Amino acid sequence: MSQKAHEPPRVDERLSRLLDIEQRLEERVRRAEQAARERVDAMRAAAREADERRLAEMERAAKEQEREDLERHAEELRRTQEEGAAEARRLSTMRDETIERLARKAYARVVGEGSSS
16 A cells, blocks of 8 residues: 555554664664774784884894993903003013012002001
């Protein structure tokens, strides 16, 4: 039977429309949930990448610091060896009596400082 223009929609038609609306809303919710999951996954991936970049930068900085420390240590060691060699050359020109007198003075100073602490 055909419905006349002035007659209200039948209950079946209204229920059918409501069901159609509900299905469309459920589909929208599913798409929104999927989009939200994808955004969360993308944010997690971006956070992992940022963490990896920070870790790589920290490792690079640590290696650079280690290299600088090793270079500084090598320079200090070289300088100490040169100073030691220069002192050894200087001491080799002194008489043994002078060296022993200086050694006794140095020993007395160290022992004296040690007893006053």
